[in-house]
Amino acid sequence: MINANGIRVLEIDLNKQKIKAHNRKDLLAYLGGVGVATKLLDEYIMPEKDALDGDQPIVFAIGPMETIFPVVTKVVAMFRSPLTGELGESYAGLRLGLAMRFTGYDAIVVKGKATKPTYLVITADGVEFKNAEPLWGLTVEETGRILRRRETGSGLRSCIRIGRAGEKLISFAGVNVDTYRHFGRLGLGAVFGSKNLKAMVVKGEEGLAITDKKEYQRVYKEIYQRVVETEVMDKYHGLGTAVNVLPLNAMNGLPTKNLQAGSFAGAEEISGEAFAKHSLVRKLACSGCPIGCIHIAQVRRQFGDHYEYYTTPISYDHELVFALGSFLGIDNRDQLLELIEKTELYGLDSISTGVLLGWLTEAFEKQLVREEMIGCRPAFGNASVYREIIDRLVAMDSDFYRDLARGTWYAAAKYGGCDFAMCLGGHEMAGYHTGHAFIFGQAVGARHSHLDNAGYSIDQKLQGWDPEQVVDKIINEEIERNILNSLVICLFARNVYDRRTVVSALRAIGLDWNEESLGELGKKVFRLKRDLKEKLGYRLENICFPQRYFETKSFTGFVEEEKIKQLMDIYKSRYYTV
């Protein structure tokens, strides 16, 4: 039976180059994924120390259904975020979930700081600590190419790595996973850099015994059919999440030019439809997913006379199209792809980078920052100047750029312009301007992410103004997502995996949960995160809402500050009763 003896935790000490394996029966009550990872983070974290102190832990976790049921593909990483100082929680798929699953470990804790640049090779047999000095300074792409050559195990191997942004401790540096996926948000890349950890290669070469194969196959088939033979996940394979661009644009929901508007005149050019027609070359899937929502476009560049070209594959989705497209007034697909490529190679979170550039452009227009500080003149629509600024940001060769490297909210607090620094809880906004539930939801969500509680979706379904209902929906959705994330199910499959389906899948692999106990787990994780955040200094009453949110008409009309206050008051009265 899966997890029969407990949750298997691999503890890696970078400083001592030692590992320990633990079988933790007590962690079975947290199921896996975010439940187990939050508990472990709480045990290992040092609230008194900075997020980039080498002693801080990073926790990776998968769940018991990982890759053995369709679309259960993700890995959660938890850490103290250098961007917000609070809870860092990020998800990625591709091959990492599969590779971890077949190492036999349910969770990996990385602690300590290596004495020199290091990469790890993790297998069921142990961990090798390898010299990454020759890799330090290389791009994400170069690092991946070299590691794939050096480390065998193609197909069962996952390679996660940072670029120069992580090495330079930029607060919103991400970790690249198998080239096309990322632990993008909240600065895990900087935490890797603070540990001198350039990369991890995880190779899963073990088998996995399923006790009741007949029941497993029955449940698997039922879920598989819902995934591939119904409409529930259809859009993700078709145009991918970039399908959202035009509908949001039509309804004032697409943040444009630093949210000075909710619709963009150039939206057609950068829509999912336009990418599919002109730039899309293939689609990929995470291991264990029959959908394949990862859309890859190509940029063609000439390298010689006589019609000599090379092409570069670049993945795109709605968030990238928003952050480096409409938010910056970029309406040219190739220029947008080149901006995405730039953030990819350095290993920057594209969303945070785009939102920072949006603030910087407006701060420059309003003369809060000057050309001699920036080194150029940012302007909406000018992709080449944005590429230059990204280069300067990663070079970090002035105090001004070192300040920008700490994120939009930090820069705005120092130079002015908090009213148009589009962050909530210190975290740069996601690509929606749908109304009250989105803004409120990202602000109060455990990691200040739109994915904590899907306020953007709640906005689109609400009929009339009922603040009690909005708060209930936000809290309940976060609890439900804690359940899905404890199994690390891809959230695109959230409408496939209702509680009844989750219970039957768990029972098919010998784990006895019911709908009620899953609900209790969701609440327990909510409380655990809340208490951990408070240990790290988070206070609900400190949340700020930049004025710009109230000035620009949204998908559901103008957002009213008074209504946001109403939601916050109701939320405060319920926050401690979950």
Ligand code: SF4
């Ligand atoms: S739907 Fe997309 S992100 Fe989700 S598991 Fe499948 S390929 Fe990965």
